[in-house]
Amino acid sequence: xxxxxxGLCKAVGYENAGTVEFLxxxxxxxxxxxxxxRLQVEHTVTEEITGVDLVRAQIGVAEGKSxxxxxxxxxxxxxxxxxxxxxxxxxxxxxDFTPDTGRIEVFRTGEGMGIRLDEIPCSLVxxxxxxxxxx
Numbered sequence: 857x858x859x860x861x862x863g864l865c866k867a868v869g870y871e872n873a874g875t876v877e878f879l880x881x882x883x884x885x886x887x888x889x890x891x892x893x894r895l896q897v898e899h900t901v902t903e904e905i906t907g908v909d910l911v912r913a914q915i916g917v918a919e920g921k922s923x924x925x926x927x928x929x930x931x932x933x934x935x936x937x938x939x940x941x942x943x944x945x946x947x948x949x950x951x952d953f954t955p956d957t958g959r960i961e962v963f964r965t966g967e968g969m970g971i972r973l974d975e976i977p978c979s980l981v982x983x984x985x986x987x988x989x990x991x
Contacts, residue, residue, distance in 0.1 A: 857886050862930055864891070871923055873899070873914040904939040 861876035874893045878886040899910045908928065916926035923929065948956035 858935070860886070860888070864888075872917045873910050898941050901939040901941050905935050905937055906933050907936070908933060 857878050857880075860878075864876060865871075865874065870891075870893065872893065873895050874891060875896050875898075876891050877889040879889060880886050895910055895914060902908070903910055913923075913926055913928060917923070946956050946958075947953045
């Protein structure tokens with residue numbers, strides 16, 4: 857998927873932060889859905905597994921700098937581990953997910969190495985090395 861996403865962006869001359877989305881079937885085949893030419897709220901997951909500060913990089917590109925000038929080369933970006941983002945929402949699942957209001961009475965965050973808590977919007981990103989366990 858990464859090779860196809862990078863190839864698509866290179867084919868159209870796109871050099872900035874963005875998301876290329878695919879569907880993945882049970883056999884491992886992937887199918888293109890869309891390109892979002894902007895950072896998405898889930899960008900923190902990519903930051904965690906690549907070590908690239910996407911917001912800083914996007915600002916550099918907006919200032920007219922090339923990817924090389926801000927210290928990025930696609931060939932050097934490596935994916936390490938896996939990350940999951942969880943967000944707090946104000947939807948009521950017991951009421952057809954309609955918007956809900958009220959006060960959060962209890963909230964406990966994870967702590968420790970590999971856990972990052974962003975304050976606004978409230979999201980939790982967990983990072984770890986990917987470990988494959990044979991079944």
